[in-house]
Amino acid sequence: MIKKKIEDICNRQVEREGYSSSLYIAMASWAENNGYPGIALWLYSQAEEEKLHMLKFIKYINERGGKATIPAFKKPVAEYKSVENVFTEVLKHEEFVTDSINEIVGLTLEEKDFNTHNFLQWFVFEQVEEEASVRTIIDKIRLVGNNNMYQFDKDIFSLRTPAVNAQVNP
Ligand SMILES: [Fe+2]
Ligand SMILES: [Fe+2]
Numbered sequence: 001m002i003k004k005k006i007e008d009i010c011n012r013q014v015e016r017e018g019y020s021s022s023l024y025i026a027m028a029s030w031a032e033n034n035g036y037p038g039i040a041l042w043l044y045s046q047a048e049e050e051k052l053h054m055l056k057f058i059k060y061i062n063e064r065g066g067k068a069t070i071p072a073f074k075k076p077v078a079e080y081k082s083v084e085n086v087f088t089e090v091l092k093h094e095e096f097v098t099d100s101i102n103e104i105v106g107l108t109l110e111e112k113d114f115n116t117h118n119f120l121q122w123f124v125f126e127q128v129e130e131e132a133s134v135r136t137i138i139d140k141i142r143l144v145g146n147n148n149m150y151q152f153d154k155d156i157f158s159l160r161t162p163a164v165n166a167q168v169n170p
Contacts (some may be wrong), residue, residue, distance in 0.1 A: 002064035006113050009104050014057045015071040016100055021050035022092060026076035033068045038153040039083060046090075049090045053123070060119050061134050083149050098127040135160065 002010075028043035058068040080086045101123045108117040137159060144152050 001111060002061065002066040002079060002116070003111055006104075006108065006111060006116050007064075007066035008059055009097065009107055010057055010061050010066070010116070011069050011071075013100060013104060014054055014068060017050050017054035017057060017075065018071065019076070020093065020097060021047045021054065022073045023076040024050060024090070026078050027080065030078060030080050031083070031086065036149065036153045038156045039086070042156050042159075043086075046097045053126075055082070056122075060116075064115065082146050083152070084138070084146055086143060087134060087138050091131065091138060094127065094134055096129050099130060101127055131132070 024043045026048035028040045028047060031037075031040040031043060054137065058070070061068040077089070080089070101120060105117060105120050108114070108120065137156070140152060140155075140159070141149075
């Protein structure tokens with residue numbers, strides 16, 4: 001049976017993963033409206049992944065005898081200055097999520113909840129990958145410059161792993 005403290009903090013993460021999904025959909029929609037279909041696809045597929053992260057937490061809490069709560073999500077920002085601005089916001093958000101996951105890991109050690117500690121390891125690895133992939137994208141954007149987004153928009157999918165590309169572009 002999951003302890004109340006751990007249940008609560010995992011439910012907090014349900015909200016954060018779900019909000020990540022909403023945020024990336026809002027960014028994808030901005031990209032679509034501003035002539036960047038490749039970037040939009042990247043963000044939509046990222047939003048799908050975040051939904052799966054939320055579901056992982058929901059299922060885990062319920063599996064351990066807790067009760068997952070499905071929250072309301074705050075409205076994400078819909079306007080961005082540039083593609084670079086979108087991705088620096090993505091990175092900021094992913095760093096926030098990494099801190100959030102690490103805080104839960106810390107609590108599982110304090111509470112000696114080794115099951116949840118083990119469950120979280122997937123997320124610990126995932127955050128390293130997510131931050132690294134966004135940093136690579138920001139480096140590329142700075143390399144080509146904000147006014148050369150046409151080719152970048154076409155190329156962005158090559159920065160994804162083949163498995164994700166196949167999911168979105170079957
Ligand atoms: Fe996530
Ligand atoms: Fe993420």
